[in-house]
Amino acid sequence: NAGVTQTPKFQVLKTGQSMTLQCAQDMNHNSMYWYRQDPGMGLRLIYYSASEGTTDKGEVPNGYNVSRLNKREFSLRLESAAPSQTSVYFCASSATSGGMRETQYFGPGTRLLVL
C-alpha cells in the first residue's frame, strides 16, 4: 500500500528555473495539501485542495501554483525558483474536506535546493 508518493525526492535548481513537484495518493482521499518545512520551523501550508476541482491558498502561497489533476494527483509548480524556496516540501492527504479528526497522511517529502 503506497499511501502518498512524491517525486522527485531531491532536486537542485538554479534561480529562475521552473519545476513541478508531483504528488499522488491511493487512499481515495478527497483533500490534498502542500506544505513546506524550513529548519527550526513547523510545517507551513502552501496550498490545499478540499476536493477534486478546487484549490485554495494557504499561509505561504506566493511563488507557487497548484493543479489538482484528478482525485489522486496534486502537483505544485514553481514558475521561477528563488533561493528562499529552498526547503523540504511535503504533500499530504486526508479523507474528507470537512469535519474534525481528518488525519492527514504525508508523503516522504521532496528536498529542494535553489542556488
Place this chain on the structure above:
Amino acid sequence: AQKITQTQPGMFVQEKEAVTLDCTYDTSDPSYGLFWYKQPSSGEMIFLIYQGSYDQQNATEGRYSLNFQKARKSANLVISASQLGDSAMYFCAMEDSNYQLIWGAGTKLIIKP
C-alpha cells in the same frame, strides 16, 4: 490568532523513562482538534495521536497518551517506557475551523541508551 507553541526545542531522556513533550495552543474556536506527529531522521511525518476538543477522556494509542488540559489550553504528549527508536522530532498541530492544520515548531527528542 490561532497558534501552537512548543517550548522545548530539544530534550534528552534516558531509555525506558517516560517523557512529556509540551504543547500549548491558542484558539477562540469552541471546536478544534489536536494532533501529534513524529518525524524521524528519515524525514517522513508519522501520525501518532489525536484529541478532539469535546472528547471527555484523554486519548491513548499504545505507549502514547495525550494529557489534555482544556482550561490551560495544553495538549502534552506522554511517551511511556521510551525506546531508542523514539528519537525524533515531534510536532504538535491544531486543526482550525477551516480544517487546516496549524503546526508548532517541534521538539527534538533524543533517547540515551
